[in-house]
Amino acid sequence: MQKRVFYFIIFSMLGLALFVNLFLIFSIESVLKNDLFNRLKNYVNKIKDEVVISIQNDSFANLKESHNGYRISIIDKNGVVIYDNFSSNLTNHSDRFEIKNAMKYGESKSIRYSDTLLKRQLYYAVKISTNKSDFILRIAKEQEYLYAIFISFVPYIIGEIIAVLIFSFLLAKYLTYIILRPIYDIDLKNLDENLPYPELKILIETLKKQNKIIKSQFKRLKQNRQELQSLTKGMKDGLIIINRSGEILSINPSAQKYFSNLAKNTNISEISNDLFLKLLLNNLRDFKDGKIKDEIREQIVFMQDMLVECEVVFWPIFSSKGKFKGLIIAICDITEFKRNQNLSKEFSANVTHELKTPLTSIMGNAEMIKNNLVKYDDLPHFIDTIYDESKRLLYLIEDILKLSFLDESHSKNIPFVKIELEDMVLKVYSNLKNIAKKYDIEFKFELEKAYIYGSKELLEHAIFNLCDNAIKYNNPGGYVKVQIKNLGAITELRIKDNGIGIDKADQDHIFERFYCANKAHSKKVGGTGLGLSIVKSILAIHHAKVKLNSQKDIGSEFIISFNNQKYNQSRT
Template identity: 30%
Template sequence: MFKSLQWKLVMVFVLLVLAIMTVAGSFLVLRVSVFYHDMFASEMADTFSQSFLARLENGAAGDTEFVKNTMRATMSRLGIDSYRNYYIISADSGTVLDGSSAGSSGLYVDSDNFITALTGNVGNSTNARKQFMDYAVPVDTPSGRQIIYIKDTKEELTKIIQHIFEIIIQAVVLGIIISIIIGYFLSRAITTPISNLTKRAKRLSEGQFDPRVENIKADDEIGILAETFNDMSSTLKGTLSDISTEKNKIEAILQNMTDGVMAFGTDGKIIHINSTARKMLNIENVEQYRFDKLFSILGADILIGDLLYLEEKRSCEREVTKDNIALKVNFAVFDDERNKTGGVLAVLHDITKQQKLENSRREFVANVSHELRTPLTTVKSYAETLLDFVKDNKTAAAFTNTILNETDRMTRLVKDLLVLSSLENSASLNKTVFSLKAMIHDVVSTMTLVASEKGHRLQFKQSSELPEFYGDSDKLEQVLYNIISNSIKYTPNGGKILVRAGKVYHEIQIEVQDTGIGIPEKDLSRIFERFYRVDKARSRELGGTGLGLAISKSIIDSHGGQIHIDSKPGEGTSVLITLPIVKKK
């Protein structure tokens, strides 16, 4: 019961009354006691005035019975009764000579005032802590010094205090009853609206927004709280309605997307998967799959830990195959509402049709390229034969030379297309274990002569020891020839070309850096496309087919590596090749 706010408020009222009555009662009892002692001291001082003491001294000097008679005459002034008595005591023997009490002969005196009177002074001090009040006056008589000693037993004061205490107890009991009644109704006026607000808040937490707090009409803080609560309820209802609407929209979008969408928590558990992703991956029970297990089964070389904790891998893509369905999966890390890593989002695209079209295109290019080789060879043979017959005719000779040059260019183009088509099948790689350092050194040595013709300085620097590498030496050599050849072609005379290579963690990095004309930023994203030329006229003039970088990228991709180009017009170009170190199977 006392856990409720209402009874706590009642207890506050009761304790407040108890505190006030306790303080008031203690103060009243103290003041009564002080008043009684002050009144006793005042009565004694008024009675035993200087004139009275002088008259008492003078009368006692001539008659020893004068003191007794005088004290009997002043009993009413001293307030002598059953609680207060006077005694006339011999200072020499301590014998009680006379007094107002019948049993005064055996009086035992233990008082500081009495001792003071024995020295010849009036003992008039009061002490509230003593069990009695007293007053002592010395009087010299012919028979010796006598002490007039007045003693009050405080019995009257004790009775008065007891009576006051009884009144206080009655007042406290009555005050507690009144405080309980008043406190109950006052606390009820406070706690009832709070109780209603509590019940309303509970219903609100259960999703019931419609009932409003209507029975609170006060204009005080509680009334303002109730009105604010109603406004909050309405606002919360509208906000949750908007959130629910948006959630339903997102759910509808996700469920009807042609792409699969999956969300994983930081622990790898699936926290969301749409129906498209379920169909693509043929997943029924999501509880049995975790990120690493699922994509390990699909053959994707990726771990959730790499995505969450490696900055360079927070977004990436992989291609996997499931039940003859080719899928491209885009991974991205998402944050929660506290801007902390919330998990990983995986978007699955069905690229089966695109892959079939790409395969058809590759097959078409390969077939056409193969078929073009024979007629081109025939055209070149006939053109060369024809040139022998028209040497004397300058015009005919010029036309025939043009036919030969264009035939050579088309032959190189067909050759590059055939190489590109073969590279798109990784099975065409002839992988062996070889020395990367020796291969790079040979390429640089061979290309140094070509570079020197344009006044270039071609250098090779090894940043760290290069291990034995498992891959296709001829294809990687072709990549280096293509890149270094481009640097030589597109670097003005007297330029500098630097080749660097080294091992970084579990990867080999090869960088070719030049001081050439550079590549505009708008062209960097398309630089690896087939037949794409930055400066078409200049590229054709230098004999380029537009397939060199596409072939290089295909070779690097087939080795599981990456190739990246950074360039600024007028400052030069840097080509970075990254190759994973793979052990021979």
């Protein structure tokens, strides 16, 4: 308060002095300009007759001797400069303001920058008539003449400002002391006694009551903040609370994953993510301006160890009077949701297509038989086609149901038991023995004793699919080699063949649903395009990793690594 009173008095005095000086300066400048234009006009009148004679005689020698520091220019009615005592070979002046107006009104004046002399000039022009034609006589003087006069006033103005400043300082200090000293001497313990201003009594009593209320509210707010921090600390979603100025009042650990440099009491300007900062500042401005009243939802991608797609929700906080107070920002990771959504759309489209193909074939063949369009000798072929397509459709439906089950299941919902991997491999082989014989494929085994934890039914199905593919995508006389290696915490299962192999371009896609590297061969052996997708889903439930080594026309090897230690940690 003392500073405010002090500075108010000083700046009021200085402002008044500045206003008076500016008024005087502009007034003096106006007077001097008018005086200079009057001098130019008088000088024109003085030499006007002499100029007329010079024009009629085509001789300007006399003018050169008597210019007295003035610039004298004579311009004909077409704008051609026929004489100028400061310069020669001048351009046409018909477009000059003072020339045009003098030709039109008889006289004119102006202040402008001279392109010839590269200085600001004061011009006075008058139209004169001779026996030859009408001409313009123009007299000019540099504006520096005015500046020189102003400069002569500068020492007086500076002295005046210094004097006013000293006087204002002393006066402000004295008045501040007189006004505020009694307030500083108030005894806060005896507010009812010796009050210098009776009006202060009501104010002080009010302040005492407000102080008690504020202490109570502050205590309650502190408790609420502690409760809020406890609640938000365990939240999976990020939560940031800021005030209208952009200061961060609260930020939970989940939000700090996205903005590691942010902490409580810092400003949003320190956010390193430019896209998020721009979005936040725009929304904060719109809430302040009252353009938006409701929550805003935006989607943004954060770059961490991998791309994380998030939905950001901005909730404005308004007071009871509708004034914007701050913002609550929630950051929800929707990466998995988006991925599942896209997979679901893609899967639905693929299922429709894959189901339609065998059904079309079945209906087409059945319709031909129904309409007696098939010869008796060809009837077995059409029936076989219907049977094969029906069988393919059944396999496809079974695989779709299996994938649907795996997508909806979780490892905690599936009972896991201890499994001897060697016994499971040999059981799968016994189920595939006849198929291997049919395709002339030899099985080779290098099996170590190893135990894993998992679903016996699902793992058996995964191993069956891999071995079945190794048989069907092989060459007659080929082999399938199955190895089990016990590497301590890791149990490794390798299934290798010397079949047709997989192109390098296809290897990144073979686990995708309905993807077939060799569609013709896949249809021939009854493949649905879902087998390896099912394998991948089963292994994901068991926290196992699968790796592919393959070369075209040489063979393929699938390496499955079961991390029993990781599985046990996740189950607990």
